[in-house]
Amino acid sequence: MPDAPGLELIRGEIERDHPGAVLATSFDRNQPALIVDAEQILAVLGWLRDTPGQDYRFMSSLHVADYLPAEPRFAVHYELLNRDRVERIRVKAMLADPAAAPSASGNGSSPDDAAANLGASGQGPRTDTPARPQDPDPTLPQIDSCVGLFPTAEFQEREAFDFFGIVFNGHPDLTRILMPDDYVGWPQRRDFPVGGEPVTFTYNEHNYG
């Protein structure tokens, strides 16, 4: 793993090529993370993958975390791995929920590490993502798909879309993957209630025609 100073060096180098791309860094539990601008996610991922000396060419995992009630609410996590040096680095792209009313101030008291870091870096949390014209649903957060850089992300981005309603622009086949195609809702969001779905059994089949 890059240590905390190493992480700052990486941040500095990315800043040189892509100013404003890295919003903050975090080094928590010995795990380095770059918190990046979602608009420039492909630039950062591509930089980490292709820059000589970085070579984070393997994407271990792509997943989403919902930091509700922190703002911005969602983060897409990219766990990158350099297999030669055996180093992992996490890239987090923070995404606000466009459906929520834009809040005037950042949530300074949030338990979320990332949000606290965002405040510390002076950038302030992003409160909205500009809707793109081709997007059918402007209430969903959007980010560019990294399938072109890391083909392994295809299923994992579909899973993120399925459970969190994050739209990955440019994904070849962004459909639900684990939930049924006609399912409504984003079940792994924190504000989605845990509860039963009605199931037909013999004792209650008269309720279902």
Added chain:
Amino acid sequence: MAELSEDLTKELMTVNIGPHHPATHGVLRLIVDLEGEVVRDLKPVIGYVHTGIEKSCEDKSYWKVIPFVERMDYVSYFFQMEAYCGAVERLVGLEIPPRAKYLRTIFLELNRIHSHLVWLGTTALDLGAISMLWYCFRERDRILDLFEMATGQRMHTRYFQVGGVIEDIPLGFEAKLREFVKDMPVRVGQYEALLDRNEVFLSRTKGVGIVSRERLLELGVTGPLLRAAGEPWDLRKTFDYLAYPEMDFQIPVGTVGDNYDRYRVRVAEMVESTRIVEQALDLMPEGPFIADDRKYVLPPRSELSTSMESLIHHFKLVTEGFRVDPGEVYYAIESPRGELGCFVLADGSSKPSRVHFRDPSFVNLQAFKDMAMDSYIADMICSLGMLDPILGGVDR
């Protein structure tokens, strides 16, 4: 024989295979475009055993999540426990005692053998070698007996706890395990004798389902599939976790990356795993089997009747569970199918805010199209077996 016109032979037919089909190793549905008997396009459709385990975990205190995550990949349950417990231990900064590391290593490797035995039996069955199933399940049963002896359960044992393991191994376990470790390499040799000179098995597997190592890495494939293509990548060697740094073992790799290599790699891994178990037994230190931090670990049962403090700790841990400071950890281990990663996000309460598993079957399944493309449909079934997806893990 009647002459078929060109356009008739070129006609594509879309066939649906599964989700309920004995050759799909679970409830996997495949939509296959066939030209005659040759696969021209393929799309896996998954989600038929999606049970929302990750969501359910958010509603349980940390220690109650363990039995949930075990049930994802129901063949390699110890690995899910280790990934989850390891992630939580890294979140709270809990060091597990050396004996627990060795005990965990032993059970993980036994589970690896168990998982590979289930794979070998069912996949050989797909290829017509029915007797392999009985032989493999005979040895698998001995492993389950060992699990039952140490943990009380044959599957889904809930043996690993945050901080160590729940109980030390019982008297007589070591002797029984040593007997198994002595027998297992002989049994593996017998499997090889059955399959390696089996003309049907060889011609069905050799040169079939080749995917280049570069493509596998692009697709994020790990585990025996990647090693069969010649890439010696094993998290047990590269990352420092449990007792693996002290163990002497080899990483079997293949050369061509066809289905035969995948078979060879897994069979060789079983022998390596027995070596690890044997060494772990030899080197296992005495001492506590679970950490002594009462804020996270249940006090010993015997103290409850004498110590008020222990009783309070016990009550707090069982009712509320322990709280974890905000933070997030991604912890990955080498499961029988590849990199099994567990991401745990803590929000300061006694329940995880998110538990996500990077399941190797789920990611590896993306390589299936490359493996089966332009091969016969019968070879597609063989490739699917060699891919070894566990649909419980794919769908979670």
